[in-house]
Amino acid sequence: MMQPIQGAPGRPPGQEPLQTGSVPGELPLSSVQRTVLERLVIRLIALTQQQSAEVWAGVKHDLGLKNDAPLLSRHFPAAEQNLNQRVETATQNHTTRQIISQLTELLGQGNNRQAVSDFIRQQFGQTALSQLTPQQLKTVLTMLQNNQIVIPQPQQRPATERPLLPAEHNSLNQAVTKLAAATGESGKLIWQSMLELSGVKTGELIPAKHFAPLMTWLQARQTLSTHPAPTLHTVQTALKQPLDPIEMRTMTEYAQQNWQATPQTVLTTAQVQDILNQVFLRRTERSPEALEIRNIQPIYSPFVAPIIETVKSISTRPGLFFIALLVVAFLFWLVS
Template sequence: MQPIQGATARPPGEPSSPLSAAGELPLSTQQRTVLERLITRIVAQSLQQSAEVWAGLKHDLGLKGETPLLSRHFPAAEQNLNQRLSLAQTTHATRQVIQQLSDLLPQGNNRQAVSDYIRQQFGQTALGQLTPEQLKSVLTLLQNNQLAIPQPQQRPATDRPLLPAEHNSLNKQVARLAATTGESGKLIWQSMLELSGVKSGELIPAKHFTLLTTWLQARQTLSHQSAPTLHTIQAALKQPLEAGEWKEITDYSQQRFQAAPQTLLTTAQVLDILNQVFLKRAERLPVKHEVLNPQPIFNPIWAPFIEPLKAVSARPAMALTALIVVMIVLWIAI
């Protein structure tokens, strides 16, 4: 029989050491108080409940739900909760920055100014793709009126807006996603506007309808996944990634999250990757050129006679008759 992992094998009948026996005792009052205070701070900074944090802690420590924490688990438990607290504080601070930005964006041309700035500075088109530090820098510039107000841009005439039926289809999908995830439908629409590169109040180009449908359906599918990876995202896409797209997304995930295809991803990371898929595919959309029917700037005085002359010239006998009639008319006039 193999010894229990982490324990030192001892001869049968020999009593356990005092240190080993102490480690098998339940958490002391002081230890439990330390952990409970950390969990209270995590709950205050996040949307989780206390029971969820306890369950997540036991899962990370490899303990079953009914297994009590022992004194020997305390160091690892404290470290785990400190990491969770740090992440919760960062996430909470980021949410506050995004909320402040959301309050400022509708004012004047702020939305277009921010969109142009993050595209030029960070190569992104959606606020959700920025790091916390980048978000703070954008907020500071916006609060200090240091972002240039862009000049109005003309949208190509070929980018027709969504038809009412297409808009209704997206609206139903947004409602289903909001009901599943608890996210505000307004925020989902805002993300779609930012991905499509349009300002609030503008209509989304119809060329993005298929991409947005894929984006919404993938989010809906992945919201039910407890352990999403890049492979899970690939399976959730109605139009799977091609070989070139897969390489781009895996490279992006490795550089941004140090995540391999089999690495478990957070909800925020999944959304970031889906946004990247949308943006990269949107860049490859073919440019439609409007078919023009050029008209002359002015019509010459003989324009009404051109078509009849063409018809007459196609029939020699008729042409000869017409020529004789013209000569007679000219002779009489003279």
Template sequence: MQPIQGATARPPGEPPSTPSAAGEFPLSTQQRTVLERLITRLVALSQQQSAEVWAGLKHDLGLKSETPLLSRHFPAAEQNLNQRLSNAQTTHATRQVVQQLSELLPQGNNRQAVSDYIRQQFGHSALSQLTPEQLKSVLTLLQNNQLAIPQPQQRPATDRPLLPAEHHSLNNQVAKLTAATGESGKLIWQSMLELSGVKTGELIPAKHFALLTTWLQARQTLSQQTAPTLQTIQAALKQPLEPAEWKEITDYSQLRFQATPQTLLTSTQVQDILNQVFLKRVERSSGTPEARHLQPIASPFAPMIEAMNSLSARPGLMLVALLVALAIIWIVI
């Protein structure tokens, strides 16, 4: 008799042959338990389901979906799942760091402090470009209050004009403020020129960019406040007032408006106070007294009105002033 084609001849009475290599057996209970534990941990850290992970594992091993895993596949499968788990743990940890940073950035001057720090250390200001380790280091510094925004007097003074990108940024913020308040963009720019001490047609120095940004953002935020006070002004500033600045502004508000930190302020008073914050910071950054006092756009005749109010309280003086004015007009005519 001829042996069956494709089968190996064996002596009569000998049982059928068994797989010669132990690796051809199905996964043992212990091996399957190891893989299932790794997959359970992986599922807990990712958005995948268990079936998806098994399918992905077989794909990585070059097996068809219906092909069962064998003992010889175990080492490669365990290595694959460990690598996936390591990546998932890194991604999960990074996601947690980013979430913690997102909660801390809006507080005080944290956003500016972080932006300045990573620009100096890593050459860019986007958190998305940082490695997980860099993100973690930034979070640690922020949590330990070891990041601080440089104060105006510490920034290197520069008289260069605004760069196109800086001018574009201010222009966008002016447009937002115009949309929020209905004010003329041209008048807002005029106020910014006056605050910066330059004439119409001249270029604003770049050293005022950060202060103007704070001024514009604070104005936009406060325009949405129905009952602004000195305390809400403090909260709206990107770079909050330091204790010495707070005393200066509260003293100024008390003297000019008889306003305490809890007094409700008009929009004109709010703008006047923001102007003073800007001018005081420019004064400290330059080291020279700032003699300018700017009136808000909404109240250009405030000094005249105050003078008239003062005269109206003293009828005799009012009459003398009126007679003097009539005499001057008579002479001129």
């Protein structure tokens, strides 16, 4: 009886020893035929991790033979072709698995995943690696290894453009609540003012870069809300980040041009808020003209305002003008 080649699986199950005098075509596999088939089986086992008996059973099944039937010499051409096809398929699958393994490792680096996704969509009309042929997978791997696929830049927004974090929003909300309690103003209106200052519409998110300026704005408003006679100098000391010399000069000129107020002039609540608004706009590099100025009161007391308006109206009537002046002088004397 002939021995199998070194390292090869045993002869096919059911294979009988060579019988002399058998009918041509019904002879068992020759040693050369058996060696060819056994080498193919060894390659297939290495590629698929199948067992020898499992491979031989598969071949016999494909040839229409029972598992316990012997392979004869007439079966050799079909068996060889079957094993060659199996080896070719297994080789392709093995190569594909290796390519996918290498691609998977590379996809985790930088923006490779997005780059490959864009590439296969543009080149092959596919959206997943599993939909590509082995040759297409090899092309993608080779191009990625050779830096031939354009890597997109990160699409993350700059840190200054991100919206407020939940913790930052909560901090602002607590400051709004304290200001509302101190001034009696509606928290909703305070938030609306903050949205207008930040240049966002209702429903939009405030940029995170405005968090610190808004906290300064809220804290300064709360501090100044209890001050009996706030001036520009008072505003300066109430700010967590005081006005620098350029800002102080700018605010002084602003108060002078709009209300003829000096740094020592007592400001109304509306004027204090306007100054704080202007500081916020300049520190966030927003145009002061972007904020609509509302309800800015003149620097004189509301009690005196009706008198001034009355004087203006009667100044065109000489008969009453002198009497009006006397009345105004008397009222000022009472106030002082």
